[in-house]
Structures are given as structure tokens and as C-alpha cells.
Amino acid sequence: MNRNDDKLERARQLLDGGEPTLEELGRAVALSPAHLQRRFRARFGLSPAEYLAQRKLGKLKSALREGSDVSAALYDAGYGSPSRVYEAGAAKLGMTPARYRAGGEGEELRWSTVDTALGTALVAASERGICMVELGAGERALEAKLRAEFPNAGLQRVDAGRDAFLAPRVRAVADALAGKKAKVEVDLLGTAFQKKVWDALMRIPQGETRSYAEVAAKLGAPNAARAVAGACARNRIAVLVPCHRVVRGDGSIGGYRWGLPLKRRLLQREGARLSVADAAVRNASAARGRA
Structure with missing residues (x-):
């Protein structure tokens, strides 16, 4: 990690521990605000703010899902007043915090399924x-x-x-799952670390893979390979956030929320080279199936 990377990682740590302004952050890491803004976005995929x-938002969502009181969750997450979260957070949650905690109670969600190149997909909005x-059988x-996910919402197919x-939106998702270029707005809801992992995954070029350890090292947390795997497992946006491009250190493809056959198919479609280790695992599995 070079000196600038050290400064950016320090800035990220300061953001995890408080709410410094861009100017305060710049002074703390000895970078001008404008330079810090550019470098931070290039490294992490989003601005410090x-x-x-x-x-x-990730902290708020986790607290709400765990059953915390709404007011307590708002203040614990760092929102100065309920109005702040309704201004900044409700749009990201897709609903108010109280309704999200209540399983979507009072919300009306429309959903549909569509046949895609990867099978049936559900899109809800x-x-x-x-x-x-979501993908499924x-x-x-x-x-x-x-x-x-939304047990108390009104669901209309x-x-x-x-x-x-x-x-x-359904057409755009179908195009993306078919490997075509499509503009699909992705709303990433999770902890700060999960968001960092998902951002990193979206920067892995098509046709390439990274190991869980490589992703962890890229994030400046070389001992967090298992946490990276956990973030991949919690990705609810199939293919659009390409967790299929993350493999084990020996090159075998590892786990996948939507099943290993689909992960292998995606990698082959994108032209990624599957390792000798993965071929050995696949052949052993086939042999067990014939036995």
C-alpha cells in the first residue's frame, strides 16, 4: 500500500468513527479537500459524504431489522433528527424506517417475473x-x-x-442478466464494509476473477477474507453485483447464493478462465454423481 493509499484508508477509518467534514478529513490526512474527494472516489467508488x-444507512437498517425502537435506531445510527433520515434515508430504504422495520407494513409493492437468459427472475418495486x-427455479x-423480505407489505403481481x-425496469434487468449493456440503478443496502465489498466487485472487469483474499487486501483489510465471503453471500442483487467473479485462493469457484452451476456458467459466458483446481472439483462431483 503506497502513501496515498495509507491516507485514504485513514480517511475511511475516520469516517467509520465519526462525521468529519471534508475539510476536517483533509486536514487529518494532509490532503486538500479537492484532492481527497477525487482520490477517495477513485479508491472506494463514492465520495466521503x-x-x-x-x-x-447500513447501521440504521441493521438495527431496524433486529427490532430496535425506531427513534433509538435513528439516533444510534447518527441521524440528528427523524427528519434527516426521512430526507436522506427513506429514499434508499424504499420506505420509511418504521415501515421497513415492520416488514413493509403499509407499503404497496408491485412485482413480476420475467424469463431471462439465466432462468426466471423476480423484480419487485x-x-x-x-x-x-431474485433468481430462482x-x-x-x-x-x-x-x-x-417484506412479510407485511401489500404485494401485487x-x-x-x-x-x-x-x-x-424489468426489461433492463433482463438485458443485464443476458450479458447485454443495460442501465440498471442498484440500491446497495448493507453495512459500510458490505458496501465496500460490493463496490469492489463491480470494479472487477468482465472475464476476470479475484480471490476473497485479494478483494480483502484491495480494501486494506488483508485478514478479512471470510468477511468478504460473507458480504458476497448477502448480496441480494444477482449478477448486477457480480459476486460470481470472486473465487477461492486455489482457483476453485467456491460458493454462490444462486448455485455453483450458475456461477460456473456466468464465468464461462464472460470468458473467465476456470482453474485446474475447479476442473478437478467439477470432475470429482461428476464422478460421485455417476457412482
């Missing part, structure tokens, strides 16, 4: 945007996952082709 907002993309299983809001 955006990083801080994501960290606070509130009036503010997409809140879930069939519509019933996908709907069950949606209901588990619609024909995506006849819904002016949902239709273009």
Missing part, C-alpha cells in the same frame, strides 16, 4: 424504485422469498408489460 451516508431482484419459490413504471 456518500460513504458516510451509506454507513449510517415500490413507487420509489426497485427493491428486490420457479415463480412460487421467488414469491416466497419476496414475502419473507402485475403483468410487467402493462405496467408503465415496472416494465422498463
Whole structure:
């Protein structure tokens, strides 16, 4: 890690521990605010202010899902007043904090499934945007996952082709899953570390892979390979956040939320070279199947 990387990592640590302004952050790491802004975005994929907002939102979401009182969760997450989270956080949650904690109670979500190059996909959206993309073997299983995520929301299955809001978003997701260029807005909700991992994954070029340890080292946390694997497992946005591009240190493809056959297929489609170790694992699995 070079000197500038050390300064950027220090800036990130300061953001994890408090809410310094850009000027205060620059003074602390001996970089001008403008230079720090550019370097930080290049390293982490978002500005210091955006990083801080994501960290606070991730903490709020985790507390709400664990059943914390809404007011306590707001202040513990660092929001100075309830109005601040409704200004900055509600749009990211896709609903107010109280409704998110209540499993989406009072929300009306429209959803549809679409046949894609990777099988059936479910796309769900509130009036503010997409809140879930999930792959599965069939519509019933996908709907069950949606209901588990938002158990108290009003869910309306619609024909995506006849819904002016949902239709273009479903088409964009289908195009992305087919490997085509498509502009799909991704709302990453998680802890600050998970967000860092997902940002790093989206910077892995198509056709290339990284090991969990390499991703951890890139984030300045060389001992966090298992935490990187955990963040990959919690990715709810199939393919759009390409956790399939992360493999084990020996080159074998490791785990995948949507199944190893799909992960291997994605890597082959993107032209990634599968290792000798992965071939050995695949052949051993096939041999067990024939036995």
C-alpha cells in the first residue's frame, strides 16, 4: 500500500468513527479537500459524504431489522433528527424506517417475473424504485422469498408489460442478466464494509476473477477474507453485483447464493478462465454423481 493509499484508508477509518467534514478529513490526512474527494472516489467508488451516508444507512437498517425502537435506531445510527433520515434515508430504504422495520407494513409493492437468459427472475418495486431482484427455479419459490423480505407489505403481481413504471425496469434487468449493456440503478443496502465489498466487485472487469483474499487486501483489510465471503453471500442483487467473479485462493469457484452451476456458467459466458483446481472439483462431483 503506497502513501496515498495509507491516507485514504485513514480517511475511511475516520469516517467509520465519526462525521468529519471534508475539510476536517483533509486536514487529518494532509490532503486538500479537492484532492481527497477525487482520490477517495477513485479508491472506494463514492465520495466521503456518500460513504458516510451509506454507513449510517447500513447501521440504521441493521438495527431496524433486529427490532430496535425506531427513534433509538435513528439516533444510534447518527441521524440528528427523524427528519434527516426521512430526507436522506427513506429514499434508499424504499420506505420509511418504521415501515421497513415492520416488514413493509403499509407499503404497496408491485412485482413480476420475467424469463431471462439465466432462468426466471423476480423484480419487485415500490413507487420509489426497485427493491428486490431474485433468481430462482420457479415463480412460487421467488414469491416466497419476496414475502419473507417484506412479510407485511401489500404485494401485487402485475403483468410487467402493462405496467408503465415496472416494465422498463424489468426489461433492463433482463438485458443485464443476458450479458447485454443495460442501465440498471442498484440500491446497495448493507453495512459500510458490505458496501465496500460490493463496490469492489463491480470494479472487477468482465472475464476476470479475484480471490476473497485479494478483494480483502484491495480494501486494506488483508485478514478479512471470510468477511468478504460473507458480504458476497448477502448480496441480494444477482449478477448486477457480480459476486460470481470472486473465487477461492486455489482457483476453485467456491460458493454462490444462486448455485455453483450458475456461477460456473456466468464465468464461462464472460470468458473467465476456470482453474485446474475447479476442473478437478467439477470432475470429482461428476464422478460421485455417476457412482
